[in-house]
Amino acid sequence: xxxxxxxxxxxxxxxxxxxxxxxxxxxxxxxxxxxxxxxxxxxxxxxxxxxxxxxxxxxxxxxxxxxxxxxxxxxxxxxxxxxxxxxxxxxxxxxxxxxxxxxxxxxxxxxxxxxxxxxxxxxxxxxxxxxxxxxxxxxxxxxxxxxxxxxxxxxxxxxxxxxxxxxxxxxxxxxxxxxxxxxxxxxxxxxxxxxxxxxxxxxxxxxxxxxxxxxxxxxxxxxxxxxxxxxxxxxxxxxxxxxxxxxxxxxxxxxxxxxxxxxxxxxxxxxxxxxxxxxxxxxxxxxxxxxxxxxxxxxxxxxxxxxxxxxxxxxxxxxxxxxxxxxxxxxxxxxxxxxxxxxxxxxxxxxxxxxxxxxxxxxxxxxxxxxxxxxxxxxxxxxxxxxxxxxxxxxxxxxxxxxxxxxxxxxxxxxxxxxxxxxxxxxxxxxxxxxxxxxxxxxxxxxxxxxxxxxxxxxxxxxxxxxxxxxxxxxxxxxxxxxxxxxxxxxxx
Amino acid sequence: xxxxxxxxxxxxxxxxxxxxxxxxxxxxxxxxxxxxxxxxxxxxxxxxxxxxxxxxxxxxxxxxxxxxxxxxxxxxxxxxxxxxxxxxxxxxxxxxxxxxxxxxxxxxxxxxxxxxxxxxxxxxxxxxxxxxxxxxxxxxxxxxxxxxxxxxxxxxxxxxxxxxxxxxxxxx
Numbered sequence: 001x002x003x004x005x006x007x008x009x010x011x012x013x014x015x016x017x018x019x020x021x022x023x024x025x026x027x028x029x030x031x032x033x034x035x036x037x038x039x040x041x042x043x044x045x046x047x048x049x050x051x052x053x054x055x056x057x058x059x060x061x062x063x064x065x066x067x068x069x070x071x072x073x074x075x076x077x078x079x080x081x082x083x084x085x086x087x088x089x090x091x092x093x094x095x096x097x098x099x100x101x102x103x104x105x106x107x108x109x110x111x112x113x114x115x116x117x118x119x120x121x122x123x124x125x126x127x128x129x130x131x132x133x134x135x136x137x138x139x140x141x142x143x144x145x146x147x148x149x150x151x152x153x154x155x156x157x158x159x160x161x162x163x164x165x166x167x168x169x170x171x172x173x174x175x176x177x178x179x180x181x182x183x184x185x186x187x188x189x190x191x192x193x194x195x196x197x198x199x200x201x202x203x204x205x206x207x208x209x210x211x212x213x214x215x216x217x218x219x220x221x222x223x224x225x226x227x228x229x230x231x232x233x234x235x236x237x238x239x240x241x242x243x244x245x246x247x248x249x250x251x252x253x254x255x256x257x258x259x260x261x262x263x264x265x266x267x268x269x270x271x272x273x274x275x276x277x278x279x280x281x282x283x284x285x286x287x288x289x290x291x292x293x294x295x296x297x298x299x300x301x302x303x304x305x306x307x308x309x310x311x312x313x314x315x316x317x318x319x320x321x322x323x324x325x326x327x328x329x330x331x332x333x334x335x336x337x338x339x340x341x342x343x344x345x346x347x348x349x350x351x352x353x354x355x356x357x358x359x360x361x362x363x364x365x366x367x368x369x370x371x372x373x374x375x376x377x378x379x380x381x382x383x384x385x386x387x388x389x390x391x392x393x394x395x396x397x398x399x400x401x402x403x404x405x406x407x408x409x410x411x412x413x414x415x416x417x418x419x420x421x422x423x424x425x426x427x428x429x430x431x432x433x434x435x436x437x438x439x440x441x442x443x444x445x446x447x448x449x450x451x452x453x454x455x456x457x458x459x460x461x462x463x464x465x466x467x468x469x470x471x472x473x474x475x476x477x478x479x480x481x482x483x484x485x486x487x488x489x490x491x492x493x
Numbered sequence: 494x495x496x497x498x499x500x501x502x503x504x505x506x507x508x509x510x511x512x513x514x515x516x517x518x519x520x521x522x523x524x525x526x527x528x529x530x531x532x533x534x535x536x537x538x539x540x541x542x543x544x545x546x547x548x549x550x551x552x553x554x555x556x557x558x559x560x561x562x563x564x565x566x567x568x569x570x571x572x573x574x575x576x577x578x579x580x581x582x583x584x585x586x587x588x589x590x591x592x593x594x595x596x597x598x599x600x601x602x603x604x605x606x607x608x609x610x611x612x613x614x615x616x617x618x619x620x621x622x623x624x625x626x627x628x629x630x631x632x633x634x635x636x637x638x639x640x641x642x643x644x645x646x647x648x649x650x651x652x653x654x655x656x657x658x659x660x661x662x663x664x665x
Contacts, residue, residue: 016505023515030519033536341644346645360589
C-alpha cells in the first residue's frame with residue numbers, strides 16, 4: 001500500500017517536472033523569438049567613403065559580409081559558371097570554336113573563359129591572357145573599388161579623375177590602385193552610402209549613360225522615375241541617386257557594370273544609351289559615333305574578313321529591360337540577391353549568384369510552384385536559346401567561309417563591302433546574346449528575335465559574298481569547294 | 494496532509510504558475526481575438542500584414558474574414574488546427590519558407606471569396622463539375638488581400654560544411 005502511494009506520488013512528481021521543463025523551454029523559445037525583433041545591427045566601427053575594404057564593413061554587417069565572401073565559391077548551372085575544382089574555368093572559345101573565329105583579330109580570341117564569382121573580378125582581370133595586349137585603364141571602372149582613386153586623380157572630382165583614366169595603361173592604373181590600398185573587387189562602398197546604408201550608384205560611366213537614356217525618347221516603362229523626369233522642365237539632369245525609387249536602385253546598382261560599353265584607349269568609357277537600350281538602338285548609337293581619327297566607330301577589324309566589328313559586352317541590364325520580369329517591376333536583386341528572413345529581420349543575400357541555385361528564395365516568393373517545375377521551365381527557355389545561338393553561330397561561320405572564298409577568287413574590298421556591313425550587323429546581334437549571361441532567360445522572346453536577325457544577316461552576308469565571288473568570275477561560275485550553301489547545323493529538333 | 498502530498502501540491506502549483514505566466518507572456522489570449530495584430534505576434538506574417546494594409550480589401554476584411562470559416566464551430570476548429578501548425582512551425586523553425594498556404598486553407602479562402610462575391614460570379618461556377626474544376630479566385634486575383642509575394646525565404650547561416658558543398662552538387 002505504502003509502496004503504491006509512493007510510486008503514484010513519484011509518477012506525479014516526474015510528470016509535473018517534465019511538463020514544467022517543457023513549459024520552460026517554450027517560455028524561453030518565445031523570449032528568443034521576441035528578442036529577434038530588436039536591433040537589426042550595431043555600428044561597432046565607423047566606415048566612410050574611402051573605406052574600400054569590405055572586412056571593415058563586415059564588422060558592422062556580418063551577415064551581409066559573410067554571404068558576400070561566398071562569391072568566392074565555384075558555382076555552376078547547365079549554361080553558366082564554373083563548378084570544377086580546377087583553378088580556372090574552362091575556355092569558352094575552345095568549347096565553341098566559332099566564338100574564337102568570331103573574335104579573330106581581338107584579344108577575346110586569345111583567352112575567354114566561363115565566369116567566376118564577384119570575389120575574382122579583379123584577380124581574373126589582372127591575370128587574363130588578354131593582358132598580353134595593351135589594355136586601357138578604363139577597365140578598372142568595373143573591376144575594382146576604384147572611386148577613391150578617381151577622386152585622387154581628379155583632385156576631389158571623381159568625374160574628372162575618371163576622364164583621365166582611359167589614356168592611362170591598365171598596368172599603370174592598376175599599380176596606383178594597389179599602392180593606394182584600394183586593390184579590392186567591388187565592395188560595400190560602391191553601392192551603399194556609408195552613413196545611411198542607402199543604395200546608390202557611384203560609377204561615372206553609368207551616371208553619364210543613364211542621363212543620356214533619360215534624355216532620349218525611348219520608352220522605359222520599367223524605369224518610372226525616368227518617365228516622370230521627362231515630364232518636368234528638365235532644368236536639372238536626371239540623377240538616379242536622388243530621383244530613382246528603391247526598386248529601380250535595386251537594378252541600377254548592378255547596371256553600373258552589367259551592361260554593354262566601350263572600354264579602350266581611344267575615348268572615355270561610354271555606355272551607348274543615347275537612343276535607347278534595345279539592340280538596334282545601341283547599334284545606331286555606335287554607328288553614329290566617330291573615333292577621334294574620324295572613322296566610323298568600331299572595336300576591332302576582323303582578322304579574316306577585315307569587317308569593322310562591334311564587340312558586345314555582357315548586356316544583362318539591356319536584355320533584362322526587354323523582358324517580362326522587368327516589366328513586372330522585378331529588380332536584379334529580387335532574384336540574384338533575394339531577401340531572407342533571419343529571425344525578424346530581412347537580410348539581402350549578398351552571395352550574388354544564379355537564382356537557379358536558390359529557387360525557393362529567388363522564385364517561390366512569387367511563383368507558388370514546386371522547385372522541379374520552375375527549374376524545368378527555365379531549362380526549356382535556355383535550351384531553346386542555346387540551340388538558336390549555335391545555329392546563328394554556324395550561319396556566321398558560313399558567311400566567313402564565303403568571304404574567304406570570294407577573297408581567294410580576287411574580290412576587292414569594295415566588292416565585299418555589302419557583305420562586311422552585314423557581318424558587322426550579324427556579329428553584333430550574335431555577340432549581344434552570346435555575351436549576355438542568362439542564355440536568353442532575362443528576355444526569352446527578345447533574345448530569340450535578336451538571334452533570328454543574327455542568322456538572317458549572316459545568311460544575307462553569305463549571299464552577298466557569293467555574289468561578289470561571281471562578279472569576279474563573270475565568265476565562269478566557280479563551284480566553291482566548301483559548298484557555301486550547306487546548311488550549317490542541321491536542326492536538332 | 495502528508496509531506497509528500499504537500500510537495501506534490503507545491504510542484505503542481507509551480508507548474509500552474511509557470512504555465513499561466515508563459516501563456517500570458519506568449520500573448521495567448523490575443524489568439525482568441527480577431528485582431529490582425531495577433532497574427533503578427535510571429536514576425537513570419539510581417540510582409541503579409543504590411544502589404545494587406547496597402548491592398549484593396551484592407552477596409553472590408555481582416556485576416557480572419559478571408560482565412561477562417563465564418564460559421565462558429567468550423568471557425569474554432571480551423572483556428573485550433575492552424576494555431577497548432579503555426580506554433581509548431583515557428584517554435585521548431587521547420588516549415589517551408591517562403592510560407593505556402595495548405596490546400597485545406599485554400600478551400601476556406603475560396604469559400605470566403607464566394608461569401609461576399611457569389612452574386613457576381615455564380616455564373617462562372619455553374620460549369621464546374623467537381624471540386625477540381627472549381628475556379629480558384631486568387632489564382633488571378635492574387636494581390637487583393639495582400640501583395641503578390643508571400644514572404645521571405647529563410648536565412649541559412651554560412652558554415653564551412655555548406656561552403657564546401659557548394660559547387661559540387663549545384664549543377665542542376
